[in-house]
Amino acid sequence: MxxxxxxxxxxxxxxxxxxxxxxxxxxxxxxxxxxxxxxxxxxxxxxxxxxxxxxxxxxxxxxxxxxxxxxxxxxxxxxxxxxxxxxxxxxxxxxxxxxxxxxxxxxxxxxxxxxxxxxxxxxxxxxxxxxxxxxxxxxxxxxxxxxxxxxxxxxxxxxxxxxxxxxxxxxxxxxxxxxxxxxxxxxxxxxxxxxxxxxxxxxxxxxxxxxxxxxxxADLNRLNAQLLRRSESDALTGLANRRSFDTQYRELWKNSLQTGTALSVVVVDVDHFKRLNDRYGHLYGDEVLKRIGSLLQQALRVKDDYAARFGGEEFVILLPRTPESAAMMVAERLRRMVELAGFPALDPSQGPYDMSIRATVSCGVACAYPTLRDKPEQLLDAADRALYQAKAQGRNMVVGAAPTSESSRTLI
Incomplete structure (x- = not known):
């Protein structure tokens, strides 16, 4: 105007x-x-x-x-x-x-x-x-x-x-x-x-x-900022996308390396998502992902905490300056919030809920104090292994990464 x-x-x-x-x-x-x-x-x-x-x-x-x-x-x-x-x-x-x-x-x-x-x-x-x-x-x-x-x-x-x-x-x-x-x-x-x-x-x-x-x-800068946000945001959930996550992860890793502080990662996966899609359809599956994304933002603690959609039904949280114990608490809070929230409202035409499919998530947590000999991929791999362990143990749980002989010095 x-x-x-x-x-x-x-x-x-x-x-x-x-x-x-x-x-x-x-x-x-x-x-x-x-x-x-x-x-x-x-x-x-x-x-x-x-x-x-x-x-x-x-x-x-x-x-x-x-x-x-x-x-x-x-x-x-x-x-x-x-x-x-x-x-x-x-x-x-x-x-x-x-x-x-x-x-x-x-x-x-x-x-x-x-x-x-x-x-x-x-x-x-x-x-x-x-x-x-x-x-x-x-x-x-x-x-x-x-x-x-x-x-x-x-x-x-x-x-x-x-x-x-x-x-x-x-x-x-x-x-x-x-x-x-x-x-x-x-x-x-x-x-x-x-x-x-x-x-x-x-x-x-x-x-x-x-x-x-x-x-x-000013208009050009605003439009560029909007385009940048759109290019770095997931259209479905509004969270950061994989591209934005990769940039942020490298930056946080570098900061932790310089300051000697902890960096924690929480990998989150929606349980039984394929069965949920097959039973209620992909549109309903999208509604589930939207709700998970909203709950995930609510589970964060401070403005420096960072959440992104990793791909498919998988999400990831970056927690700078956060030890494993605090990261486990964040993951557990998210798991409980999802469990209490349950399914989004179901269209009557889709029939009753299948009680064998529950709206829950599994979380894998890993923490590191980066050094020059460490690689950023090690921390993500550790969190991913912890997630698979949570899946193997029955889903709807939080599991911390177990140190290996190769990473015990930096990964907790």
Missing amino acids: QSEVVNRQIQRLSGLRFMWLTFPKDLEERFEQETLKRRSRRLWLEGLIAILLFDLFLIADYYGSPDRFRRAFVLRLLVVTPICLLVNASVLRQPKRIFRESSIAIGACLAGLCQLYLEFDRSRVASAYVQMTVLAVVLFVNTVMRLRMPYALATTVTMLCGDVVFLWRDRMLEPGDKIFGLGLVLGVMAITLVGNYGSCREERLNYLLHLRGELLV
């Missing part, structure tokens, strides 16, 4: 038609959150430069109008600069958009109107050049700092009003000069607003393209 929203917004912003630069609520919040840190640091740095340039105008005030220098000093350094520095410092705290953008707009307007006040009725040259100050403020806010469009528009209108009042009350310029200055200001304001709109639009479009790429990668 989010990908669809992003694609619609990309299509909307890719056209040439003018539109309000805003996203749907959730996407707008994400855009603001993910661009907040970088934008705040940029605005802080640019604001610091602007404050420094504003204060450097004291040099021009000193040489241009020494008699008004004291007033300029007080306004610049003792009034406007502390306010702007406070605003600039607050930006580093990454405030919400409305406070961040509006406070910067107010600071810029304060600096621009202060310059208009200082140059008012000073001289013809000062009245002409102060128009450049208005343009500088608008250029800086709209194209350098690139305030969000509503705040850039508000700043521009405020400076325009201040300039109109200045020109209306100014006695130094001729009417023609005032009209020329106002026309120049209006033209530059319009151009910078168009530039601000284009910059904000490109910023949002680039963000959307980047976000779409991230979403595509």
